[in-house]
Amino acid sequence: MSLYYLQKLIYQLNRDEHVRQRYEMDFEELLADYPLDDEEKKALREPDIGLLYVMGVNGQL
Secondary structure, three states, rough: OHHHHHHHHHHHHHHHHHHHHHHHOOHHHHHHHOOOOOHHHHHHOOOOHHHHHHHHHOOOO
């Protein structure tokens, strides 16, 4: 699990306009830029807030 990169992506989605634009244009390409495992990617795609919480993602992000 790569909690640091998972949280970094969520943080950047909330604060960086360029990252948000990439999210809207091609989310899969954006995900490829972060070393996330399949479960983390699945939790972001759905989005599964409960799973993200269980993984340890800070709820304030």
